[in-house]
Amino acid sequence: MDLALQLMVGFSVGMAVLLAAVLAGGHRRLELPWQSRLAGLVMLAGLAATQLGHLEFATAAEASPTRRYVVVVFLQSLGFYWLLLGVLRPEGGWRRIEWALAVAMLALALAIPLSWAVPVALALGAAAAAHLCVLVYRLRALRRWFALELKVLGLFGLMAVAVAASGLLARAGMGWYGYAWTYAALIALGFLLVGWLLLSVPDLVPKTREAVAVAYAQSTLARVDRDAMAARLRQLFEQEQIHRSESLSLATVAGMLGLSTHQLSELVNTEFGLGFPRFVRQHRVETARQMLIEEPRASVLSVGMAAGFNSQSSFYVAFKEQVGEVPGEYRRRRLAAAEPSG
Structure with missing residues (x-):
C-alpha cells in the first residue's frame, strides 16, 4: 500500500479526533449554535471515515464508491456548511430551508446513481463554500481579517472543485486510485490549514462571531x-x-x-x-x-x-x-x- 497515503490518512484521523475534542469541549469560547456544533462533529467523523475509505480504494483491485461512502461524503459536505453557517449567522438566524436541506441531502445521497454521486456531492460542497464566501464578504466593513477568512473559504471551495473533477475523471475510466489519492491529500492539507489557523489566529472564531453580531x-x-x-x-x-x-x-x-x-x-x-x-x-x-x-x-x-x-x-x-x-x-x-x- 502507498506509504504516503497511509501517512495522510493517519494524520487526518488524528486531527479529526483532536478537533472533535476541541469542538465538543467549547475550547477558546467557541459560542456556536448546537446545530453547528453537532454538524461540525458529523463533518469530522465523516472526513475520518472518508479517509479510511480511501485506504480501501488503494487495496481493492477494482475499487468504486459504495453507497456508504457516498452517504458519508454528502453528510460531511452538509456538516461543513452547517458548521460555518453557525459562525457567520447571528443567534436565531437558522432558516427553515436549511433544516430541509439536511433531509434533501440525505435523500439525494441514497437515490443518486453511484457513478455520479461523488462529483455531485463535491460540487454541492463547492456551492456551499461560495455561499459562505458571500456571508463573509458582508463583514468587510467590520472585520480586518475578513480577507483571510474569504481566502480560506475560497481555497476550500477550489479543493472541492478539484476533487469533483478527479471524480469525473475516475468515472470516465481513469480509475479510482488517483481520485482517492487526490482527495486524501486535499483532506490532509485542509486539516493542516485548520491547525495553522488555530495556532496563528487563535481568536478567529470569536472575532468573526463578534462582527456578525454587530453586522446584524x-x-x-x-x-x-x-x-x-x-x-x-x-x-x-x-x-x-x-x-x-x-x-x-x-x-x-x-x-x-x-x-x-x-x-x-x-x-x-x-x-x-x-x-x-x-x-x-x-x-x-x-x-x-x-x-x-x-x-x-x-x-x-x-x-x-x-x-x-x-x-x-x-x-x-x-x-x-x-x-x-x-x-x-x-x-x-x-x-x-x-x-x-x-
Missing part, C-alpha cells in the same frame, strides 16, 4: 440606559477585573449586565469604539503591564496567565500589538529606568 444588530439598545450600562461595564473590568478569567465570554458578560449578546456587542462598539474581543484584550494587557512591574519575580508567562490570557503566544501577540514591545523587554526597560542612578 438592529437598534438593540433602544430601551437600554447606555450610560449606566457603560459605567457598569467599566466597573466589571476596571474594579472587579473579570477579564482575568480565561473563560470569559461575550455571553458571560452579557448575562452579568442583563443584556443579550447583540446588545452587549453594540454597547461596546458604540461606547468604546472596539469589538468585544479587543476590549477584553486591552484590559488584560493593561493588567499585565502593571503586574510585570509590581511583581518583578513572577515569570512573564505566569503574569500573562494571571491577566487572563490562555497561552503564551496570544499574550505576546496582544502585548506587542498594544505596547509596541514584548513583555520581557517592557519589564527590563521599565525596571532599569526605575533604578536609582549613581
Whole structure:
C-alpha cells in the first residue's frame, strides 16, 4: 500500500479526533449554535471515515464508491456548511430551508446513481463554500481579517472543485486510485490549514462571531440606559477585573449586565469604539503591564496567565500589538529606568 497515503490518512484521523475534542469541549469560547456544533462533529467523523475509505480504494483491485461512502461524503459536505453557517449567522438566524436541506441531502445521497454521486456531492460542497464566501464578504466593513477568512473559504471551495473533477475523471475510466489519492491529500492539507489557523489566529472564531453580531444588530439598545450600562461595564473590568478569567465570554458578560449578546456587542462598539474581543484584550494587557512591574519575580508567562490570557503566544501577540514591545523587554526597560542612578 502507498506509504504516503497511509501517512495522510493517519494524520487526518488524528486531527479529526483532536478537533472533535476541541469542538465538543467549547475550547477558546467557541459560542456556536448546537446545530453547528453537532454538524461540525458529523463533518469530522465523516472526513475520518472518508479517509479510511480511501485506504480501501488503494487495496481493492477494482475499487468504486459504495453507497456508504457516498452517504458519508454528502453528510460531511452538509456538516461543513452547517458548521460555518453557525459562525457567520447571528443567534436565531437558522432558516427553515436549511433544516430541509439536511433531509434533501440525505435523500439525494441514497437515490443518486453511484457513478455520479461523488462529483455531485463535491460540487454541492463547492456551492456551499461560495455561499459562505458571500456571508463573509458582508463583514468587510467590520472585520480586518475578513480577507483571510474569504481566502480560506475560497481555497476550500477550489479543493472541492478539484476533487469533483478527479471524480469525473475516475468515472470516465481513469480509475479510482488517483481520485482517492487526490482527495486524501486535499483532506490532509485542509486539516493542516485548520491547525495553522488555530495556532496563528487563535481568536478567529470569536472575532468573526463578534462582527456578525454587530453586522446584524438592529437598534438593540433602544430601551437600554447606555450610560449606566457603560459605567457598569467599566466597573466589571476596571474594579472587579473579570477579564482575568480565561473563560470569559461575550455571553458571560452579557448575562452579568442583563443584556443579550447583540446588545452587549453594540454597547461596546458604540461606547468604546472596539469589538468585544479587543476590549477584553486591552484590559488584560493593561493588567499585565502593571503586574510585570509590581511583581518583578513572577515569570512573564505566569503574569500573562494571571491577566487572563490562555497561552503564551496570544499574550505576546496582544502585548506587542498594544505596547509596541514584548513583555520581557517592557519589564527590563521599565525596571532599569526605575533604578536609582549613581
